[in-house]
Every structure is written in structure tokens, then in C-alpha cells.
Amino acid sequence: MRWMVRSFAVATxxxxxxxxxxxxxxxxxxxxxxxxPKRVTLTAVDRLPADWSxxxxxxxxxxxxxxxxxxxxxxxxxxxxxxxxxxVDPLMVLAVVQVESRFDPRAVSSQGAMGLMQLQSGTAxxxxxxxxxxxxxxxxxxDPDLNVMLGCAYLRRLIDRFDNVDAALAAYCSGPTLVExxxxxxxxxxxxxSDRVWDVLRTLQTRVLV
Numbered sequence: 001m002r003w004m005v006r007s008f009a010v011a012t013x014x015x016x017x018x019x020x021x022x023x024x025x026x027x028x029x030x031x032x033x034x035x036x037p038k039r040v041t042l043t044a045v046d047r048l049p050a051d052w053s054x055x056x057x058x059x060x061x062x063x064x065x066x067x068x069x070x071x072x073x074x075x076x077x078x079x080x081x082x083x084x085x086x087x088v089d090p091l092m093v094l095a096v097v098q099v100e101s102r103f104d105p106r107a108v109s110s111q112g113a114m115g116l117m118q119l120q121s122g123t124a125x126x127x128x129x130x131x132x133x134x135x136x137x138x139x140x141x142x143d144p145d146l147n148v149m150l151g152c153a154y155l156r157r158l159i160d161r162f163d164n165v166d167a168a169l170a171a172y173c174s175g176p177t178l179v180e181x182x183x184x185x186x187x188x189x190x191x192x193x194s195d196r197v198w199d200v201l202r203t204l205q206t207r208v209l210v
Contacts, residue, residue: 048089048090048208049208049209052090052091052208053076053077053080053090055207055208056076056094056204056208057073059207060073060076063203063207064094064098064102064103066102067098067102067103068103071103071105072103074144075094075097075103075144075148076094078148079093079097079152082145082148082152083152085149085152086152086153086155087156088152088155088156088159089201091201091205091208092155092165093148093151093152094200094204095197095198095200095201096117096151096155096169096197097116097117097148097151098200099193100113100117100118101115101116101117101118103116104116105142105147114138114141114142114147115141115143115144115147116147116148116151117147117150117151117154119141119147119150119151119154121141123154124138124140124141124150127150127153127154127157128140128146128150131149131153133146133149133150154172155168158171158172158176161176162179165194166189166191166194167179167183169193169194169197170189170190170191170194172193173193174190174193
């Protein structure tokens with residue numbers, strides 16, 4: 001008799017567990033927001049050929065459509081020097097120059113960004129101070145050598161800050177504060193500007209690797 005009572009008790013407990021399982025509310029699983037994949041520039045995974053500059057300059061009209069050769073040729077040499085100093089991909093820098101100013105050293109945007117790499121005066125002044133460069137006025141940004149030097153330094157700083165090429169490029173265009181806010185709010189960053197730079201960069205990579 002005792003074993004029958006025990007069996008009935010066990011069966012009752014099992015039934016209640018089954019009923020509770022049927023009516024229990026499922027626990028929602030929260031997935032993290034998708035962040036743009038980390039795209040890596042060529043020099044981050046492999047060294048550029050020693051003659052990459054010569055390969056680009058062999059067909060400047062094809063590499064930079066709509067840009068006069070006399071405008072682009074000296075800039076390639078400037079970019080080569082400063083990109084090496086700040087350890088950034090020179091092809092990425094050239095792509096930024098093409099997207100930002102189309103190699104016009106006197107370009108000024110509607111937002112007041114200036115020169116080849118379209119730097120804001122406040123950002124450029126801070127970078128110059130950090131690098132020990134005497135700042136005598138915003139007109140310095142029309143100097144191609146100084147503009148590219150500060151632009152390379154800024155890209156290096158943004159890449160180190162975000163550890164993500166797309167985020168760094170987005171911050172270069174829209175400012176790091178906005179990109180950080182977007183990233184922290186929903187895990188997403190604006191990719192429009194980054195995609196434009198990558199379109200040019202991939203074309204340059206193809207020319208260098210052929």
C-alpha cells in the first residue's frame with residue numbers, strides 16, 4: 001500500500017511539472033545589434049609592393065578620373081612620405097583625398113573643411129599642436145604637405161580609437177563623438193562615407209596588385 005501512495009505522489013509531481021512547463025512564458029533572448037564588419041586595409045594584412053607609387057603614377061588619369069595629372073602626381077609623393085610616418089595605408093589616404101577634394105588643395109566645403117583632406121580648422125589646430133607644428137592660421141591647411149600630414153595623423157588617431165577602419169572613416173567624415181554615440185546607442189555606424197572611400201580604395205588596390 002505504501003508503495004502505491006509513493007507512486008501516486010511522484011506521478012502527481014511529474015504532472016504538475018509538465019503543466020507548469022506548458023504554461024510557462026518563454027524567456028526572450030536578446031541578440032546584440034549587428035555592427036558593420038571590420039574591413040581591413042591592404043597594408044594591415046600584407047605589405048604593399050615597394051613600387052606601389054610607380055604603379056599608381058603610371059596611369060594617374062585612370063586611377064583618379066577627372067583629376068589633372070599635374071594635380072595628383074605631387075600628392076602621391078606627399079602621401080607616400082606621411083602615410084609611412086603615421087603607419088596608415090597610403091592607398092586609403094589617396095582614396096580619402098579623391099573623395100574629399102578631388103586633389104584640389106584649395107577646396108573648401110560648405111561646413112568649412114579645408115584643403116586636400118578637408119580638415120576642420122579646430123581639429124587641424126589641435127593636431128598641429130600635438131605634433132609640435134606652429135599654427136599661424138587656417139590658411140596653413142591650403143599647404144598640401146601640411147594638410148596631408150595632419151590628415152594622416154588624424155586617420156591614425158581615429159583608427160587607434162575605434163579599432164575599426166569603417167568606424168574610423170565614418171568618424172573622419174562625421175566626427176568621432178557622433179559615431180561613438182550611434183555605436184553606443186544601437187551598435188550601428190553610418191557607412192555611406194566609408195563605402196565611398198572603399199570604392200576608390202579597391203580600385204587602387206587592384207592597380208597596385210596587378
